[in-house]
Amino acid sequence: MRPIRLVPVLLMSLPALCLSRPGTAQEALKGGPSPAPAGASVYFVDVKDGAVIPPNTTIHFGLRGMGIAPAGIQRDNAGHHHLLVDTELPNLSEPIPNDFNHLHFGAGQTEAELNLPPGEHTLQLLLADHKHIPHTPPILSERIRIVVREGAPVPGVAARKPGTRHPSPKGAKVYIASPPNGAVVPRTVLVRFGLIGMGVAPAGVVKANTGHHHLLIDTPLPPPDRPIPNDFNHLHFGAGQTEARVTLTPGRHTLQLLLADEDHVPHDPPIYSKPIRVLVTVSGRPPRARVARPVRP
Structure with a gap:
């Protein structure tokens, strides 16, 4: 699958942002009519809080306890990803906005190529149902801070000698x-x-x-x-x-x-x-x- 190239335009300054973390506060939040199963979570696979990344970076989304379904496809215990860039959580009982700060992955994508200007930024994942409305309870990741810097190493890329293959575990x-x-x-x-x-x-x-x-x-x-x-x-x-x-x-x-x-x-x-x-x-x-x-x- 070819990654989607996204060029977000920042609509808010970083000091105005309030960082939030999943946990008890998340459990108290309410979303839309689609229920989420207990224990479901969404997370960033290859970038962590405080990561330093280059301007053009492909990031990957992880999901536990639920499945991926494209926008418009109604399926129990499933949804699709939205990436919030330099913005607070939207109204969780309404469809997520679709703009440069609220990036939709309605085709079921689990990765995105970002092109962010140098400096500090925040990223947060939010899952939503077939109508782009978050579930109840909402499935959202930790909001992380990243630093974009020219020449920074690409996250999650491990060196591998040409011609070598990854071993598969016994019994797989x-x-x-x-x-x-x-x-x-x-x-x-x-x-x-x-x-x-x-x-x-x-x-x-x-x-x-x-x-x-x-x-x-x-x-x-x-x-x-x-x-x-x-x-x-x-x-x-x-x-x-x-x-x-x-x-x-x-x-x-x-x-x-x-x-x-x-x-x-x-x-x-x-x-x-x-x-x-x-x-x-x-x-x-x-x-x-x-x-x-x-x-x-």
Whole structure:
């Protein structure tokens, strides 16, 4: 997934900002009608309070205890990210404003490329439902202070020798949770991914024992020591998705999952599922058996 380039314009001066932290104060806040499950949290993956970053920086968002759903898609225990830049929390019972200080990620993105001017800034994440209204209780991160400085190192980037691969933990597995092998499915089918013994992290995020999913359609496994191709036979889910709606032509197809690291390179040893076979029909039902007509004498 290509990061979205965002160039926020600062509407408030830093001294006017009041920093807030999640916890008891968050629990007392009220949002909109969509409930949030207990223990859910949102956080910055690769920037911390007090971090010094370069002007052009890709930051990544983390979410625990809930799922990602794009704006307009109503789903229980799910939402999408909003990044607050140099501003206080908005009215939590109304849709979050959409401007240079309130950045929306309605497509379900879990990363953003920021272009901030040098100096001090504040960042805070706020999750919201399909109507951009925060949940109850609201799911918000700690508001952190960062310093933007020319020449600062990029956060979260670890040096790796060319040609090396991240090790995969013993017993890790990836599998297709649905549809089952041999299923008859419609042209647009929901494929759900399962992962055991590892965590999911978006593309670009360096974190041990994690990766993101790739769905291989009608193609063999690619070379394990190179980035997985990105085409109609190799679908990337770099935002950390664990399910996807895929449109297939009528006929028989094979589906297989392959996990890969922040650079789309499979782990060592590679983590891949058994391939499954599905039959795609226009109706999504098995084709009718043909009845032989009697031969007239």
